[in-house]
Amino acid sequence: MAYLALYRVWRPQRFEEVVGQEQTVTALQNSVREDRLTHAYLFCGPRGTGKTSIAKILAKAVNCEKRIEGEPCNACLSCQDINNGNFMDVIEIDAASNRGIDEIRDLREKVRIMPAQGKKKVYIIDEVHMLTTEAFNALLKTLEEPPESVIFILATTEPHKIPSTILSRCQKYNFRRLTLPQISARLKDVAASNGIEIEGEALSLISRRANGGMRDALGMLDQLYSYKDGSLSKADVLEVLGLVDDVFVAQLIDKVIAEDVVSTVSMLNKALNQGKEAGQLARETALYLRDLLLYKLAGEEAELVMAGEQSYEFLKKQSLKADKNQILQSLRMIMETGEKLRFSEGQKYLLEMALLEMADLFAPKEVRSEPVIISQKAVAPKQRAKNESNESHDKNERNDAKEVLWNRLLAGVKEKKIPTHALLSQGKLLGVKGDTIFIGFRKGYRFHKERMEEKANREIVDAVIKEIFKREVEVQFIFLEDSQYNDIIVKKAIEYFGEDIVEVKE
Ligand SMILES: Nc1ncnc2c1ncn2[C@@H]1O[C@H](COP(=O)(O)OP(=O)(O)OP(=O)(O)O)[C@@H](O)[C@H]1O
Ligand SMILES: [Mg+2]
Ligand SMILES: [Zn+2]
Incomplete structure (x- = not known):
């Protein structure tokens, strides 16, 4: 036998089996029992909360040959045919599929024909808010002079899209999101009857994620079921549903x-x-x-x-x-x-x-500003270590100075704006030549470089640099290894830097 999704297997077949929606269920069941049915109902509410299910139960209840206490028997021919979708007098229209034009036209033609098989014709119009204006008008005409043996059940997740002329002719029922305990309890039953054991935390995770909809809850359980049998933990649920803890x-x-x-x-x-x-x-x-x-x-x-x-x-x-x-x-x-x-x-x-x-x-409103001071040692390397003048030492000092400048720049930027700091910190200070400071980004950090070039970020860096250098210094962001064009600039820059020394005025 073909596999049937859990939510279909577990569609409530009697009022008694519906979870939640107590007021609606009680009112409808009483109306059936006392023969006080009206000709048009509107079921409003979130997805997967039982609108279509209850519409079908109602359709069965009115046509059932052996109704008990307002409940359908689910055994007589009418009930069975309705359950299998073979009952001529229960007509389901999905307004979402082609906006209902043909169906409503058809409905207008046939609505006055007496029921062929049962006691009442029941039209269930799902997603009724999707009907075109033309279809709504046609429907309205029918609702204005409803034939004796017809019941309309309109269902929608978006009642505000329904014309007031229609609304005023229907008895309205609001379906509610199901509560966590309601969903958990049902899931537990469904799981148990399928031989699945489900940990408490996993159960509450699914229930929460279903956001009040039973169909979604059962849909998730279905996914888990086909992935793993036996017992399900929270980790399983997270993994299979791709959720984040x-x-x-x-x-x-x-x-x-x-x-x-x-x-x-x-x-x-x-x-x-x-x-x-x-x-x-x-x-x-x-x-x-x-x-x-x-x-x-x-x-x-x-x-x-x-x-x-x-x-x-x-x-x-x-x-x-x-x-x-x-x-x-x-x-x-x-x-x-x-x-x-x-x-x-x-x-x-x-x-x-x-x-x-x-x-x-979340940063406190006042900007904290402990100035970052570059040590004299690093700023003026030539004054230091007069007795050691080999080249590598020189280079080290240049690197020291660069590092100090870089850190100071980063710190300054961080004080102004953390996200800019995060971008900039992926770069590297190549050096300073004349009135230009070169900051490189490795391949793969194109995003960072481009964002840094945006006005807002650039202005922040410019401001910090001005504070440090006490003069206008232009910033150039470059790729360290990319297109030819950039390569040339980098090579040029590096040529320059070979000779340069970072100069910072306190
Ligand atoms: N109140 C409920 N009690 C028990 N099961 C429910 C309930 N609501 C929904 N379900 C489960 O979800 C499935 C889908 O429900 P149904 O088709 O009735 O929802 P709906 O409200 O019509 O949703 P939609 O707005 O998406 O059409 C049912 O087959 C059933 O398994
Ligand atoms: Mg539905
Ligand atoms: Zn029956």
């Missing part, structure tokens, strides 16, 4: 909030080296920040998607350190980055930038 993200955000640039970058690298995808990392970081924001605003009431038991502890502490705007801006940044990542080659760097820019957000 919430604790990892929590720790990453800890570093960001602490403006610990080095750890942030190294954590990111580690995750990428382990094969996590930049886009996924951005999405999960966004989810986590969303949780953090909600927690900041709603406290214990917040319904969190990403944070599990362990990361919750991080989240609580972080919410004390970060203010609402910082979190909001971070969230916006990471979401924008996520968008860009889809089109970019420099994925890793974009993500790195975003995290570092976020760290910048």
